[in-house]
Amino acid sequence: ETGVTQSPTHLIKTRGQQVTLRCSSQSGHNTVSWYQQALGQGPQFIFQYYREEENGRGNFPPRFSGLQFPNYSSELNVNALELDDSALYLCASSLVLGTHYNEQFFGPGTRLTVL
Amino acid sequence: AQTVTQSQPEMSVQEAETVTLSCTYDTSESDYYLFWYKQPPSRQMILVIRQEAYKQQNATENRFSVNFQKAAKSFSLKISDSQLGDAAMYFCALGAGNMLTFGGGTRLMVKP
Numbered sequence: 001e002t003g004v005t006q007s008p009t010h011l012i013k014t015r016g017q018q019v020t021l022r023c024s025s026q027s028g029h030n031t032v033s034w035y036q037q038a039l040g041q042g043p044q045f046i047f048q049y050y051r052e053e054e055n056g057r058g059n060f061p062p063r064f065s066g067l068q069f070p071n072y073s074s075e076l077n078v079n080a081l082e083l084d085d086s087a088l089y090l091c092a093s094s095l096v097l098g099t100h101y102n103e104q105f106f107g108p109g110t111r112l113t114v115l
Numbered sequence: 116a117q118t119v120t121q122s123q124p125e126m127s128v129q130e131a132e133t134v135t136l137s138c139t140y141d142t143s144e145s146d147y148y149l150f151w152y153k154q155p156p157s158r159q160m161i162l163v164i165r166q167e168a169y170k171q172q173n174a175t176e177n178r179f180s181v182n183f184q185k186a187a188k189s190f191s192l193k194i195s196d197s198q199l200g201d202a203a204m205y206f207c208a209l210g211a212g213n214m215l216t217f218g219g220g221t222r223l224m225v226k227p
Contacts, residue, residue, distance in 0.1 A: 033214065042119075042206050042217030043160075056213040088158060092215075101148050101210035106160035 002027050004093050004107035012113045013081050021076040021110045023091030031055070031096040032074035033104055034066060037088040049074050050096055078112075086114045117142045117209050121218035128197045129226050135182075136192045136221050138207030147211035149183065151192045154220075155203040163205070166190065199225050 005024045013019050025032050031050045035043035045058035049068035063079040072093070078085055088111050092104035119140045128134035140149070151163040166174045166183050174181050178198075182191045194201055202225045207218040 031213075035215075035217075040220075042121075042208075042219050043215075045214045045216065048213050050213075058214070090160060092160075096213070101146070101212060103148075103162075103165070104210070104215060105162075109158045109160075111158075 004091060004105055006089075006091050006107040006110050008110060009108070010111045010113075012115065014115050015081055015083060017081050018077065018079045019081060019112060021078075021089050021091075021112070023074045023076070023093075023107060025072045025074070025091075025093030026105050029093035029095045029105070030072055031094045031102070032068055032072065033092045033094070034074070034076045035090040035092065036060070037090060037109070038084075039087070043090055046076070081114045083114050086112060088112075117144070117147075117211055117216040119207050119209050119216050119218035121207055121221050123221045124219070125222045125224065127224045127226060128194070130197055130199060132197055133193060133195045134197055134223065136194075136205055136207075136223070138190045138192070138218055140188050140190060140207070140209050140216075140218075142188075142209060142211055144211040147209055149181075149190045150208045150210060150215070151179070151181070151190075152206045152208060152217075153201075153203045154206060160206075164192065194223075197225050199227060201225050 033048040034046040037043040047057040067075045088109045091107045094102040094104045149166045153161045
């Protein structure tokens with residue numbers, strides 16, 4: 001069984017640029033959630049994708065967008081990067097079968113630095 | 116909306132001793148789960164222990180156990196026989212609906 005993988009591991013961008021982060025979900029999972037973890041803080045929920053559609057969103061502006069593909073992998077796109085976007089971005093996959101919470105399994109994260 | 120609060124930014128324990136990390140939460144959901152995650156410097160978020168809110172019995176996983184007080188909305192983690200490898204950031208988290216809400220974390224240091 002393959003776990004959750006993310007790419008790239010590290011990324012450096014400049015303010016105003018755009019970035020795409022990628023996540024491959026664990027085998028058998030159909031849902032991907034994205035979290036932003038600023039240095040020294042707990043992760044914050046960005047959004048979740050289920051069956052290729054956004055299924056819930058946290059308090060993040062529209063310049064944070066995502067995609068989910070038929071193989072359940074996912075991308076997180078951030079436009080017009082700001083210095084405060086510097087953080088660890090965590091992807092988590094789960095198997096959603098109903099409306100209640102389903103355990104999420106985390107990838108190793110992508111460290112984004114915005115200069 | 117859910118909130119999770121960890122009031123101890125840092126904790127220290129002597130190797131082989133016991134330490135308790137505190138967590139309080141608030142939610143209007145009736146169906147939720149509570150978790151403790153460990154995040155070492157490698158950044159990988161590792162699940163330590165989980166508790167279903169509908170279960171009264173406290174969860175236990177080897178040296179890790181929780182004290183779940185539903186009425187008080189409290190969920191503490193006890194680590195027994197602390198080991199050097201337990202040193203890490205520990206996050207309390209609440210899972211409800213389609214998302215996890217995390218606390219701010221507690222840095223645990225283990226002294227040899």
